Structures are given as structure tokens and as C-alpha cells.
Amino acid sequence: xxxxxxWTLAAFxxxxxxxVITTKNPVHSVLFLVLNFLCVAALYVLLRAEFLAVIQVLVxxxxxxxxxxxxxxxxxxxxxxxxxxAPQRYGKSGAVLAGAVLAEFTAILVYGTLRLTPSGPxxxxxxxxxxGNVQTLGWLLYTDYLVPFEVASMLxxxxxxxxxxxxxxxx
Numbered sequence: 001x002x003x004x005x006x007w008t009l010a011a012f013x014x015x016x017x018x019x020v021i022t023t024k025n026p027v028h029s030v031l032f033l034v035l036n037f038l039c040v041a042a043l044y045v046l047l048r049a050e051f052l053a054v055i056q057v058l059v060x061x062x063x064x065x066x067x068x069x070x071x072x073x074x075x076x077x078x079x080x081x082x083x084x085x086a087p088q089r090y091g092k093s094g095a096v097l098a099g100a101v102l103a104e105f106t107a108i109l110v111y112g113t114l115r116l117t118p119s120g121p122x123x124x125x126x127x128x129x130x131x132g133n134v135q136t137l138g139w140l141l142y143t144d145y146l147v148p149f150e151v152a153s154m155l156x157x158x159x160x161x162x163x164x165x166x167x168x169x170x171x
Contacts, residue, residue, distance in 0.1 A: 005046050012039045026072045030065060037061040051133040090166070097162045104151050104158075111147045 016036035023029045037060040044053035141149050 002046065006043065009039050009043045009046065012036075013043070027069070030068045030072060033068070034061050034065050037065065049133055051137065093162070093165050097158055100158045101155065104155050107151050108148055111151075 013036055016032045016039060019032040020029050020036060023032060037056060041053040041056040041061065044050070044056060
């Protein structure tokens with residue numbers, strides 16, 4: 001029964017993901033993204049990760065999708081794309097961002113090869129022995145996976161700065 005639910009949810013997730021990128025109306029695309037996030041949350045529940053399911057619904061299906069809808073509704077999508085004034089500006093910014101992303105991927109690979117097996121009180125024991133999913137997840141994030149967690153946060157910061165640089169017309 002669990003396997004049937006898993007494969008059904010996986011099929012829905014893939015189907016909604018395909019609809020997100022193939023739908024021409026951006027509002028419909030965002031709505032399919034909400035359905036995709038809700039199916040991922042259901043998959044977390046099926047895998048007994050209730051905390052991740054709640055976070056998935058609150059953060060992704062709630063906050064981020066609302067932000068997407070604001071952006072889609074505020075941006076005039078019927079306007080033709082403007083021409084690039086100074087394409088060499090993007091080359092330098094792109095090289096800096098690509099170097100930062102490459103450095104982060106290298107750091108992740110080096111960290112992954114040095115620490116193959118995670119250790120700590122949450123590994124190898126049942127989740128309930130530590131107090132539940134939240135304590136186990138927090139323990140693992142701030143002990144064994146601290147460096148990848150920080151690298152991922154830096155990657156998100158670089159992506160945000162890159163999006164601002166690309167979206168701003170004049171620097």
C-alpha cells in the first residue's frame with residue numbers, strides 16, 4: 001500500500017512539474033506548482049516526516065508561491081523583451097557568479113568525500129529516541145551537515161544577488 005501511494009504521488013509530482021513548464025499562462029503555471037508542492041508534502045507524510053511536510057506546506061506552498069504570484073501579476077508579460085544595452089556587463093557578472101557556484105560545488109564535493117558517514121546521536125538510532133523529527137533534523141543540520149547547510153545558504157545568497165544584477169537595468 002505504501003509503495004502504491006509513493007508511486008502515485010511520484011506520478012502526480014512529475015505530471016504537475018511537466019505542466020508547470022509547459023503551460024503558457026503563468027498564473028496556471030504557478031497553480032500547478034502549488035499542486036506539485038502539496039504532493040511533495042503528502043509524500044513526506046507518507047515517509048513519516050511530518051515536520052518536513054508542514055514546513056513544505058508553510059514555506060513553499062504558502063510563502064514562496066504567493067511571492068511568485070505577486071511577481072507574475074506585477075510583471076507585464078505582454079510587453080516584448082527589451083534589447084540588451086551592454087551585453088559585456090553580463091559577461092563579467094556571469095563569470096563572477098559562475099566562479100562562486102563552482103567554488104561552492106567544489107566545497108560540497110570535498111566535504112562529501114572527507115565525511116562519508118555522518119555521525120552523532122541522531123544517526124543509527126530511531127527518531128523517537130531523540131524526541132522526534134524536529135530534534136533529529138536540527139541536530140543533523142547543525143552538527144554533521146553544518147558546512148553543506150552554510151554552503152547552500154551562500155548559494156542562495158549568490159543566486160539572489162545574481163537575480164538583482166540581471167533584473168536591474170542600470171547599475
